[in-house]
Amino acid sequence: MIALVTGASSGIGRDMARYLYKLGYDIVITARNKEKLEELKQELEKFHANPSEANTQPKIEIILADLSKEEECKKLYAQTKEKVGSIDILVNNAGFGLFGRFTQTSLETELNMIDTNIKAVHILTKLFLQDMLEKNAGHILNVSSIASFLPGPLMTTYYSTKSYVLRFSQSLREELKKQKSGIKISVLCPGPVDTNFNNVAHVKFNLPQASSEKVAQYGIDKMLKNKFLIMPGISVKCTRFFSKIVPDTLLAKVSYHMQKRKEKP
Ligand SMILES: NC(=O)c1ccc[n+]([C@@H]2O[C@H](COP(=O)([O-])OP(=O)(O)OC[C@H]3O[C@@H](n4cnc5c(N)ncnc54)[C@H](OP(=O)(O)O)[C@@H]3O)[C@@H](O)[C@H]2O)c1
Numbered sequence: 480m481i482a483l484v485t486g487a488s489s490g491i492g493r494d495m496a497r498y499l500y501k502l503g504y505d506i507v508i509t510a511r512n513k514e515k516l517e518e519l520k521q522e523l524e525k526f527h528a529n530p531s532e533a534n535t536q537p538k539i540e541i542i543l544a545d546l547s548k549e550e551e552c553k554k555l556y557a558q559t560k561e562k563v564g565s566i567d568i569l570v571n572n573a574g575f576g577l578f579g580r581f582t583q584t585s586l587e588t589e590l591n592m593i594d595t596n597i598k599a600v601h602i603l604t605k606l607f608l609q610d611m612l613e614k615n616a617g618h619i620l621n622v623s624s625i626a627s628f629l630p631g632p633l634m635t636t637y638y639s640t641k642s643y644v645l646r647f648s649q650s651l652r653e654e655l656k657k658q659k660s661g662i663k664i665s666v667l668c669p670g671p672v673d674t675n676f677n678n679v680a681h682v683k684f685n686l687p688q689a690s691s692e693k694v695a696q697y698g699i700d701k702m703l704k705n706k707f708l709i710m711p712g713i714s715v716k717c718t719r720f721f722s723k724i725v726p727d728t729l730l731a732k733v734s735y736h737m738q739k740r741k742e743k744p
Contacts, residue, residue, distance in 0.1 A: 481566045483507040483559060485546060485603070486573030488515035490674030491622065494695030495570055497523065502699075505538040507559055507566065509546075510573065516541045538563075546573050546599035547591045556606040565610040568702075571600040571644075572622040576637035576680035578741060589636045596640035601647070608662065615661040620702045621648045625670045625715050628722040630731040633738035637680070641668075652707055667698040667709045670718070682741040686714075 482499045486492035488510035496508050500523045508516050520539045540562050544555040559566060574596040577588055600621055611617030624638075627645035631638025645666055652664040673688040694711045701709040710716050722730060 480568070481505045481507065481563050482568035482570065483509065483566050483607070484570040484572060485509050485544075485599070486622075487519065488512040490676060490691050491669070491672060491695050491698075492570070492572040493519055494692045495572060495699055497692075498696050498699050499568070500537055500539065501526065503537055504568070505540075505563065507540045507542060507563060509542045509544050509555055511543060511545050513541070513543055516543070546603075547594040549594075549598065549602065552599050552602040553606070556603065560610075565614065566607060567616070568618045568620070569603060569607045570620045570622070571603055572620075573599065574622065574640070576626075576634055576676060576682070578634055578680050578682040578738075578743075580633065581635045584636070592636055593640060596637070597643045600644055604647075604651070611662045612660070617662045618665065618702055619662070620665045620667060620698065622667045622669075622698075623648070625668055625710075625718050627666075627668055628719050629734045630727060631738065632731060632735040633742070634680070634682075649707075663702075663705045665698075665702040665705070665707055665709055667694075667702075667711075668715060668719075669694045669698075669711050670715045681743060683743050685740045 482504040484492050484496040484499065484506060487496040487508035492510070496506050496519065500506050508519060510516055520541060523539060542555055542558050544551045546552055575592060577584055577592060604619055608619070621644050623644040624641040626634070626638040627641040629638065645668070648664050648666040655662050655664065669689065671684045671686050671688045672691050672694050674691050677684060689712055697711045698709050710719060
């Protein structure tokens with residue numbers, strides 16, 4: 480069984496790759512940072528250091544890709560097919576955020592975010608799904624966020640990208656269900672997690688942050704059980720519940736105040 484994890488050089492993606500490997504999956508790990516991916520490969524290969532296990536040791540392939548670029552998404556698909564054939568699990572995890580007033584944030588960074596958080600998820604799902612359809616089997620786990628449940632002033636673009644990922648996953652799952660397809664779509668919506676996300680997004684979380692390892696394992700375990708909406712932790716589940724009963728205008732006000740507290744001094 481083969482799993483491909485995007486954004487495997489850090490945080491949740493790295494922990495999902497570690498967990499899948501320990502479950503016995505061959506893994507394809509991808510990101511831009513070659514050093515970090517090689518470190519992960521070396522770390523995991525030591526896990527099966529016993530020579531008697533050499534034959535049963537899961538394989539690890541590294542493919543470098545900048546997923547903000549359409550041609551690199553397509554190249555990732557082609558190289559994966561060439562190196563390992565068709566895959567059983569696709570984890571669309573790579574992504575990043577940006578804090579700031581929309582009137583002041585960088586257009587270039589935001590377009591890059593839309594390309595990474597939305598367009599890459601779209602392209603990779605489209606391409607790998609074709610192979611899964613042929614086998615009528617496979618899992619796709621899209622990493623969204625608690626942000627997908629709410630309007631997100633001060634992180635307007637990020638919240639909007641994660642809404643896309645949730646709606647996209649919901650719609651696709653229903654289409655596949657109606658086709659009686661064996662392919663399973665899941666979406667992981669974590670709250671704050673202790674990763675490099677904050678540094679990249681220029682925020683500081685005031686709320687407690689979940690462990691990346693725990694969120695990753697929870698996400699994979701639930702995906703394998705064909706759970707659709709995967710919400711790690713009670714605070715995420717409560718947010719989902721309130722987002723369904725509180726009017727959007729009020730949600731936007733509350734969300735603004737919560738976001739404001741994340742502003743770095
Ligand atoms: N941390 C949180 O609080 C939180 C909460 C909810 C959802 N999430 C979501 O969880 C996912 C993982 O984030 P994280 O928290 O683990 O953050 P992270 O530690 O910063 O990891 C982000 C990963 O995405 C990859 N990535 C970013 N831009 C890329 C690009 N253009 N091409 C290829 N790979 C790219 C990075 O790899 P390279 O830099 O090596 O390319 C890295 O491996 C994201 O989708 C994020 O939105 C995070």
